[in-house]
Amino acid sequence: MSGVVVSGVGMHPFGRFEGVSTTDLGVSAVRAALAEAGVGRGGFQAAFCATAYGGVATGHKVLSRLGMTGMPIVDVEAGCASGGAALMLAAGAIRAGQYDTVLVFGTEKMPRGIIRSSFFETWQEEAGLAATPAFFGLRAQRLSMTSGVTKQHLAQVVVKNRRQGATNTDAMFQKEVSVEEVLASRVVCEPLHLFMLCSPNEGAAAVVLTSADGRVKSPSAPVTLAAAVLRSHLPGAVLSESTPLSGLTDDTVPSPTTLAARAAFEEAGLGPADLHVVECQDTDAARELLSYEEIGLCGRGAAADLLDSGATNLGGRLPVNPSGGLLSKGEPLGASALGQVVELARQLRGECGSRQVGGAKTALAHTVGRGANASVVILTR
């Protein structure tokens, strides 16, 4: 998707903020992104707002507060991939020549505790079958049965991401943890302990996209949006994020992440070997390892080996989740995918200080969640 550049990014830290509204969070991130892009009132022709729990006209409320309305403002919901969906819509419209500059933002305040969503039927909740962490636990167990991932590996993912997030001032948890501490936290759903699960929380992120043709000349090379893809699930996988009640014994059905990654690599004209840095969905520690396989960072069954090799550490061949991932940042659904894009745009611009991935020119952001929706975004510079 040449022709679309990231001209500004902004973020409100992810965490818990008493007395700060969903609108307040969005205003903060949008202001920062517009300022960085040098865009003011009238400077963008459309806005897409990603949110799952924000309620009616969340995007409107944010832009009303900023005195910037009149253009189409569309709220977008695609579960954990909401931000990726908003980015895809904005980029497609720019590429089609419909708009020159589009504001994309996500803002969210998640309820506390296990995520409750209207996705499940009432009877499923009553029967105890709407236990989201149990699905994560079942998936983690299957991953361990099929690819040699141990509890130790799951703990190592947490240790890696918390170490990388320790210096990220936008993260909820800025403190390292040890393998022992992870394994000493209580078991939520075997084999997952509490520290292996991300915290639903609050936050906002914003990105300004501009047509490369209409871009104001800047002295430095811009970050290009090379691909922004959203895919939904194909039926068949019983542990898919679509959480069906039944699936097939056929293990060859491609996951929505695989579908999105394949399409994004094709759109960008790149492959997994071209990547320098990745932000991927680490809702739970096993999800990160499964994402390695589904995106194609390693072969089937090789995720534990890739982790053990140190390749996905900061300083490794292909650092994954240098921001600390959702395990450090927490997950505000509508903002999480755009938070990844903010991190990666900064990585490609070399602005990440102690967590900078040296020489990063090509980056991939991945989310997957309820729906099942998966997004894959590729940035280049």
Next chain:
Amino acid sequence: MVHPGLFTDGDPPALLGSRCAACGASHFPRHDTCPYCAVPEPEATELSGAGTLWAWTAVTAPPPGYEGETPYGMGVVELPEGIRLITRLTVSDPAALAPGQAMELRVVPLHTDGAGNEVVTFAFAPAGAP
């Protein structure tokens, strides 16, 4: 019964699924269109009450909307129809279960509702367990 149309409460009980005549795939619960090939009106069937354990865990804290006891078992059971089912398990200690273990369908109490009625649901138990 936690929801009508999911299972029969006889001896033995049965899960109510359907099978698509066009693609041959079975599914649960019943739909009016095959989720795999979009052909309408799959044939209503009763699924096998015997299967094998494919994945399992235990839920240690009550999820939203759940009023029954914790911990409770949750897992995936593979049926001879070539499908895998998400189900409660009667065993809540993950260490007491093994992959491929023979399992059978039960109807088990969930909780008592506001009117004093016992609400039941389907679950799988190790085959032959009391």
